[in-house]
Amino acid sequence: MSRLTTRAPAKINLTLHVLGRRPGDGYHALESLVAFAGVADTLELVPGPDLTLDVSGPTAGPAGPLDDNLVLRAARHLAAGVDGLRHGAFRLYKQLPVAAGIGGGSSDAAAALRLLAELNGLSLDHPAVIAAARATGADVPVCLDPRARMMRGAGEEIGPILGLAELPSVLVNPGVPVATAPVFKALGLAVGQRLDGAEHPAVGGGLDMEAVLAVTGPARNDLEAPALTVAPVIGEALALLRTQAGCRLARMSGSGATVFAIFADDGAADAAAGAIRSVQPGWWVEPTRLA
Ligand SMILES: C[C@](O)(CO)[C@H](O)COP(=O)(O)OP(=O)(O)OC[C@H]1O[C@@H](n2ccc(N)nc2=O)[C@H](O)[C@@H]1O
Numbered sequence: 001m002s003r004l005t006t007r008a009p010a011k012i013n014l015t016l017h018v019l020g021r022r023p024g025d026g027y028h029a030l031e032s033l034v035a036f037a038g039v040a041d042t043l044e045l046v047p048g049p050d051l052t053l054d055v056s057g058p059t060a061g062p063a064g065p066l067d068d069n070l071v072l073r074a075a076r077h078l079a080a081g082v083d084g085l086r087h088g089a090f091r092l093y094k095q096l097p098v099a100a101g102i103g104g105g106s107s108d109a110a111a112a113l114r115l116l117a118e119l120n121g122l123s124l125d126h127p128a129v130i131a132a133a134r135a136t137g138a139d140v141p142v143c144l145d146p147r148a149r150m151m152r153g154a155g156e157e158i159g160p161i162l163g164l165a166e167l168p169s170v171l172v173n174p175g176v177p178v179a180t181a182p183v184f185k186a187l188g189l190a191v192g193q194r195l196d197g198a199e200h201p202a203v204g205g206g207l208d209m210e211a212v213l214a215v216t217g218p219a220r221n222d223l224e225a226p227a228l229t230v231a232p233v234i235g236e237a238l239a240l241l242r243t244q245a246g247c248r249l250a251r252m253s254g255s256g257a258t259v260f261a262i263f264a265d266d267g268a269a270d271a272a273a274g275a276i277r278s279v280q281p282g283w284w285v286e287p288t289r290l291a
Pocket residue numbers: 013016026027028029030032101103106136137138139140153154155180181184254255
């Protein structure tokens with residue numbers, strides 16, 4: 001087999017409810033409606049005897065040391081679970097912002113597992129693939145087959161594909177890296193603590209845009225308030241999106257700092273992206289679709 005390639009799209013939490021903090025590992029129990037954007041990193045794999053990684057692209061530097069890259073970590077986890085796993089040379093083109101709440105590293109890791117699964121004739125629901133995804137990070141399982149779904153538990157419970165309508169959107173990252181752990185910590189929950197009334201509304205399949213807005217509008221991202229204490233500029237990004245014509249919903253993704261807005265149509269999303277870029281030329285601003 002020659003070169004294999006795949007895209008690693010940005011993950012967007014359209015909603016994120018924190019139900020409490022689990023006894024044992026102290027991870028937070030979540031319910032989140034996750035969708036994926038048209039903007040992506042790209043990953044290729046040239047099969048060969050050595051497991052290696054080369055990273056290029058505008059955000060290659062912030063992604064950190066090669067040896068710690070989530071692509072290699074995921075590959076090592078899979079190799080530990082599959083005797084004689086075939087691997088090779090990965091090449092990652094990194095353009096998603098890093099430490100940004102859009103699961104860039106998780107999506108890269110999941111992309112690596114997809115390519116390795118393809119090379120080795122493993123299905124994505126093979127127990128070793130799922131175990132490697134879980135061991136690599138909480139967001140990796142939902143990124144394995146990147147289509148809109150509910151995610152529960154600490155990220156390990158993945159619901160069926162929902163088949164959401166494509167949502168014209170704009171993603172905005174105000175340029176401040178935000179690490180995930182301090183945002184969860186700022187919630188201030190004790191291990192074992194449960195939050196009452198935090199349940200997520202039921203989400204059906206095949207929703208059109210109005211139905212998605214009807215479900216997501218009254219829902220929340222419970223990490224938005226703690227993230228705002230860590231990076232107040234998130235509030236400026238949200239305010240700027242909310243003043244754009246055709247904005248139907250604006251919210252933070254994941255643990256921030258990236259915020260997204262859903263627009264009435266692609267034209268409104270493009271116009272909003274242009275307007276935001278002209279006011280904030282240093283920010284990462286991408287019109288896209290979520291699904
Ligand atoms: C905020 C989300 O992005 C929402 O999709 C995820 O829950 C976080 O996913 P992630 O970045 O892949 O998270 P990991 O790298 O596994 O964990 C980073 C840190 O976040 C905290 N963490 C993560 C997930 C979770 N459900 N509860 C947590 O408390 C833990 O302190 C953990 O040490």
